[in-house]
Every structure is written in C-alpha cells, then in structure tokens.
Amino acid sequence: MVTSVSVRPRVRAPLEALVVAVGFSSLGAEIAAARLMAPFFGASTVIWANTIAVVLVALSAGYRLGGRLADRRPSREALAGLVLLASVLLAAVPLVAHPFLSLSVRAFDTLSVGAFFSSLFGVLVLVAVPVLLLGAVSPWALRLRLADLSHAGEVAGRLYAVSTAGSLAGTFAAALVLIPHLGTQRTFLVLAAVPACVAVLELRAQWAAVPVALIAALALPVGTVKPAETGRVLYETETPYQYARVVELPDGTRRLELNEGQAIHSLWKPGTVLTGNYWDGFLVLPFANGASGPPGRIAILGTAGGTVARAYARFYPATRIDAVDIDGKLFDIGRRWFGLEPRPELRTIAQDARPFLRETTARYDAIFVDAYRQPYIPFYLATREFFALVRDHLRPNGTVIVNVGHPRDSQALERALTATMRAVFPVLARDPIAATNTLLMGASVPLDEARLQAAPAPAGLRGLVAAQRLEPPLPGGRVFTDDRAPVEWLIDTSIVRYAAGESK
Amino acid sequence: MRRYGHVELVVFAAGVATLGAEIAAQRLVAPQFGASTVVWADTIGVVLVALAGGYWLGGRLADRHPRVRDLSRTALAGAALVALVPLVAVPVLEAGEGSLPALLVLVAPPVLVLGAVSPWAVRLRVTALADAGDVAGRVYALSTAGGLVGTFVSALALIPLLGTRWTFLICAALLAAAALPGACSSRPA
Numbered sequence: 001m002v003t004s005v006s007v008r009p010r011v012r013a014p015l016e017a018l019v020v021a022v023g024f025s026s027l028g029a030e031i032a033a034a035r036l037m038a039p040f041f042g043a044s045t046v047i048w049a050n051t052i053a054v055v056l057v058a059l060s061a062g063y064r065l066g067g068r069l070a071d072r073r074p075s076r077e078a079l080a081g082l083v084l085l086a087s088v089l090l091a092a093v094p095l096v097a098h099p100f101l102s103l104s105v106r107a108f109d110t111l112s113v114g115a116f117f118s119s120l121f122g123v124l125v126l127v128a129v130p131v132l133l134l135g136a137v138s139p140w141a142l143r144l145r146l147a148d149l150s151h152a153g154e155v156a157g158r159l160y161a162v163s164t165a166g167s168l169a170g171t172f173a174a175a176l177v178l179i180p181h182l183g184t185q186r187t188f189l190v191l192a193a194v195p196a197c198v199a200v201l202e203l204r205a206q207w208a209a210v211p212v213a214l215i216a217a218l219a220l221p222v223g224t225v226k227p228a229e230t231g232r233v234l235y236e237t238e239t240p241y242q243y244a245r246v247v248e249l250p251d252g253t254r255r256l257e258l259n260e261g262q263a264i265h266s267l268w269k270p271g272t273v274l275t276g277n278y279w280d281g282f283l284v285l286p287f288a289n290g291a292s293g294p295p296g297r298i299a300i301l302g303t304a305g306g307t308v309a310r311a312y313a314r315f316y317p318a319t320r321i322d323a324v325d326i327d328g329k330l331f332d333i334g335r336r337w338f339g340l341e342p343r344p345e346l347r348t349i350a351q352d353a354r355p356f357l358r359e360t361t362a363r364y365d366a367i368f369v370d371a372y373r374q375p376y377i378p379f380y381l382a383t384r385e386f387f388a389l390v391r392d393h394l395r396p397n398g399t400v401i402v403n404v405g406h407p408r409d410s411q412a413l414e415r416a417l418t419a420t421m422r423a424v425f426p427v428l429a430r431d432p433i434a435a436t437n438t439l440l441m442g443a444s445v446p447l448d449e450a451r452l453q454a455a456p457a458p459a460g461l462r463g464l465v466a467a468q469r470l471e472p473p474l475p476g477g478r479v480f481t482d483d484r485a486p487v488e489w490l491i492d493t494s495i496v497r498y499a500a501g502e503s504k
Numbered sequence: 505m506r507r508y509g510h511v512e513l514v515v516f517a518a519g520v521a522t523l524g525a526e527i528a529a530q531r532l533v534a535p536q537f538g539a540s541t542v543v544w545a546d547t548i549g550v551v552l553v554a555l556a557g558g559y560w561l562g563g564r565l566a567d568r569h570p571r572v573r574d575l576s577r578t579a580l581a582g583a584a585l586v587a588l589v590p591l592v593a594v595p596v597l598e599a600g601e602g603s604l605p606a607l608l609v610l611v612a613p614p615v616l617v618l619g620a621v622s623p624w625a626v627r628l629r630v631t632a633l634a635d636a637g638d639v640a641g642r643v644y645a646l647s648t649a650g651g652l653v654g655t656f657v658s659a660l661a662l663i664p665l666l667g668t669r670w671t672f673l674i675c676a677a678l679l680a681a682a683a684l685p686g687a688c689s690s691r692p693a
Contacts, residue, residue, distance in 0.1 A: 045659070045660070049656065049659070049660065052652070052655055052656075053652060053656070056648055056649075056651060056652040056655075057652065059648050060644075060645040060648040060649050060652070061645070063640075063641045063642075063644035063645040063648065064641045064642065064645045065641070066637070066641050067637040067638045067639065067640050067641020067642060067644075068637065068638055068641065069637070070636075070637025070638075070640075070641070071634060071635055071636070071637040071638050074637070135644075136641075138640070138644055139637050139640035139641035139644055140637060142626070142636065142637065142640040143633075143636045143637030143640065146630070146633055146636045148633075149630055149631070149632075149633065150567060151567055152566075152567070152626060152627045152630045152636070153562070153563040153564065153565070153566025153567040153570070153623055153624060153626065153627030154563045154564055154566075154567050155563065156559075156563050156566075156622070156623035156626040156627060156640065157559045157560045157561065157562050157563015157564060157566070157620075157623035158559075158560060158563060160556070160559035160560075160563070160619075160622060160623055161556040161557070161559040161560040162556075164552050164555050164556040164559060165552075165556050167552060168548070168549060168552040168553065168556070171548055171552070172545060172548075172549070175541070175544075175545075176541065176545065240541045241541065326538070326539075326540055351538075351540070352537075352538025352539060352540045352543075353538070354534075354535065354536075354538050355536075355537055355538045355540075358536075373539075378534070378539060379531075379534070380534045380535040380538070380539070383535065385535060386535070481667075482535040482668075483667040483668050483669055484663075484664075484666070484667030484668070486663075486664030486665070488664065489660075489664035489665075
C-alpha cells in the first residue's frame, strides 16, 4: 500500500474524476466477468445468479470497508493507492482465471458437478477481490469531499450521480465496443487502465509505470480463448451476444457452438446437406398437411449458421426463405463456414424474431421456430401471444414447427409448449426426432402421418420421410403468457435434476 | 442514535424495489420489442440515467428538508409509481413507439424517485465529519444488499411463480410498508 508521505504531484484531477473512472471500471468488470465465463460455464440463470451475487456482495463489503478506512485515513493518496492495487488485480483476472477455466472444461466432459462448481467459484473469487476494493472508493471519496454537514446531501447525491454516470459508460463500452472488438482479456486491461491512469495523478511519479504497463500489456497476443477438446477450432469470435466458435471434427464435420458449447447450433457435413439430426425434420414435416409441393415461402426464426437454409437451397431451390437471427454475426459465420450461400430466394434478417414478425406483412407456408439463447428458449417466443402472432402470419394451410430441446427423459418444457400452442392452434402433432429434440407442429388444418408418407418428396428425402413418426401431442402442461412464462425455471429444474442424477 | 433504524429499512427496501423493477421491466418490454442489444442498452441506459438524476436531486432536497418524514414520503411516492407501471404499460406498449420512449415513460419516473433515497439517508444519518465515511459506507452497502435481494427474489421467484405484473405490485407493496410508519409520523423529525 502506498503511503501518504508526499511530494505533491504536479497535476491533480478532481476527486470526481476518480469516482467516474471507478464507476466505469466496476460495472464494466461485471459485464466482462459474465463474458469471461460464458464460453466455459454458459449463460444460464444459475451462472448469472452466482455472478451477480458475488459482484454485489463484494461491492457491499467494499462499501462498508471503504467507509471505515476513510474515517481512519482520510487521505487522497491512500485512496489512490487502493485504486491502483485494485486495477492491477483486475487486469490479472483473465490470466489467473485460465487454470480454473480449463478445469471446468474437463469437469464438463466428465459431468463432474463438484469440479464444475469449484472452478466456477474460483473464477468468481478472482473477480470479487478487485470489485471489493473498487467498492471502497465511493464512501471514501464522500468522506474526503465533505466539508460541512449541512451540505452532506448535495455532496452524497453528486458523488452517487457521478459514479453512476461512469457505470453507464463502462457498461456500454464493455458490452458494445470493447468485448466485440478487443475480446474479453483485453477488455479487462482497458477496464483496469482507466482508473489506474486517474489514480496515478494523485501519487508520486514512479507509480505511472503501472498504467503504462497495463496499456503495454494490450499488445500481448491473446491466443485461443478456448481450445477444442476434440477436433480443431477453425474460428472463434465474441459477438455482441455471445462467444461463438466453429469446430471441425476429424471426419470434416463442422459444428457451430455458442458459449459453453453444450448444444450444437449449426452442423455442416462435407458432401451432403443432411445432418442425421433434428434439422432434417424441417425438410419433410411441412408435407404433413397434405401439400402437393414444397412450401413456397418460409421463415426460419433462429437461423444461426443456416443449416436448414442450406438444405432448402439444395432440395427446394424455388422456396423463398426469410432467415432471421438476432445475432447477425452468425450469418457471416454461416456464409464462410456453413454453406449459407447468398442467392435471390434467401433474405437474411438480423433482428429479434418477435419484432420481426410483428412488423412484417408477409405470409408463410411454414414458420420454423429454433431460437435459443442457451440453454433457454427466449420466454417471449414461447407464449400464447407469440403463437397468435405466428398464426396471423401463416397462410391458411400453413404450419409452425418448433424445435423443443430438452434433457433426456424430461418432458416438462414440451408439455408446457404443447399446452400453449393448443391455446392457438386447433391441430397439433409431435415428432420425437432425436434423443434430446422434439419437433412440435401446429396448424389449422389436419396433420397426419399418411399424408406425410404420401408426400411428393424428392428422391433424396424418401428415406427421411419414411423414418418420421407423427404422434399425438403430450397432455398436461400450463399455458405460458407474456405475463407469466417460467421457461428458465422449467429448464433449470430439469438441468438440476439431470445433474443430481448423474452425480449419484 | 441506533445504527439500524427506520431510515436504514427504507434504504434497503428502496434497493429491493429498484432492482426488482429493473428486472421486471426487461420482462415487460421483451414481448413487444424483443431482447436485442438495442433494447438491453435502452433499459440499462434509462435506469442508470434516471438513478443518477435521482441521486443528484435527492441530495439537494435532503439539504433543504433534512427530515425522516420527507424521506419516507418520497419513498412512498416511489412505491406508488412502481405500482403504476403494469397499469400504464398496457397503453404505452400498445402504442409501439419503440423501446426507448416506452422505457422513459414507464421506468424512468419510479427509478428517479427511488434514486433520491440513498443520498437523503446519508444526509440524515451523518452527525459528525469524523464518522461520515462509516455512515456513507453503511448506506451504500445496505442499498446494494437490497438490490441483491430484489434481483434474486424477482428473477428466481416472483416472475416465474406469479408473473411480471405481480412482481411490480409486490416490490411496491414492500417499499410502501417500509416507508409508511415514517411517512405518517406526526413528528417532523
């Protein structure tokens, strides 16, 4: 810790500058911490809740500590020294976190719940220490600024406001600029350098080496964020929404993984557009309404790298496709790695699915719903109001097909979605197409297996048609509404049960 | 003076209500506007700017009215505004003007008023310069602890079990219950 024995530095920024810089850094660090962990632990409520809890508890403790230290050492030098220490610790987080993060990868592979959570808390403790120190700054600054008691309110209000303005800048800078352009590791360095630069103005000149070193560290190469367990990483990037990577397996198959990579969002195989998985169902199920040809126009809500759009281009080149995804970066990945070739019949639309549907006047023969923000379906794409919107955008014979991903043997989510769709569509059917995926169909016209089997499918799809089984929808489940749609709750419960079962 | 009394309770409850309302607000606007980065940025932006304004305003009001009763009445007004959100939401969201104007109408007013509570509490509790740091640290910590409780209770229990509308109403009721004794007090102190 720096002492206050002092040669006064030449420049002194107002105390408010330090408070702004610390506000910038602490909320920025919260965002960056969530993104640091997402490639390894995912972004489920469980991880989110632990991150928020640790950050807020650390902040609270920091406030308490800062207030006490301030009364004992009401000196600006001491405060600046604390900020400098916090920024060094913050910059070190992504480097020191690596062993914990690699441990989590092995824990994921072996489904070891204990190791998973110990690595999670390891990372969180690393984040908590600098956040705690940063929390100490606000009450300390207040103590230093307070000249007389009758203006205590004004001083407190101003410092609170200034710190919040810094937080706003830090949140936006981290999420919208730094992480997408510099990556998570360098974001931590920037978040550390900002308060360090302001703090050294209060300290003796030699301490300027600290922010200089932090800025110089930006030049260090970052390396692969997350090495592949099997196969090799062709490409990885941070988008404004998530960590995305393309992995190629030894047989040439490419997978698009998002965040922790538990689910595969797009699949590309050399020499074929078929995947042997749920994506293929979207090619044949639209015939279950007895249509005499392939759908003329479809919307894919949740396109990712474009596995389904690519297969349509091959088998039904005349079908017009509106391919929607909230994360436009995934279209770039699709074009480069997943054969999502630009052509006049294909429109890619980077927009949230529900506003897209609300604003478009188009009518479709089929709407495919495959939007996931792992491990959840966004709740507002799983409600009665949403399916009413879907129905309004279907032609009279049109069908909606929803991909319901679920842990093995857990039907809770499918039951709820079935009940919700039943509130809107008179006819429902299910196709249990893969061990962890059901395709759920809704329509206003009869759907049956006989019509599906008699479908005029292209020669390359006959075997696929023959393999599909249409079953009656599952009973039970509660209708989800915009007001109450506990998607996260349902999925968390099944994940916890699954994990508990595995760890026995 | 007791270290933890009515003022501290109001600070904690205001923390619960502020973060509880922020989480519920994201849920409220998602069906209309989605959850794209733009909507997220609008939500965070409106909440933080309103909070900053509330802090600044609250501090000035506190110096002019350094009374527990006035703080409690402000908190009560904040609770009333939180309770109004789900009612006002129906026409505002149907107007469909975009997420920023909707959030400005729905979320900014209650958050602005709630932001006034913390600096006001600091003003009321600081009795000597020598312990100002300790008092400020305690108020900050309590408000953050309230925020933690608000985040968790709304995201993990209220929203999944009771729905978005009830979450607003329960957060408001909690804050009103905490503020009511001070607001009704006949003693101006």
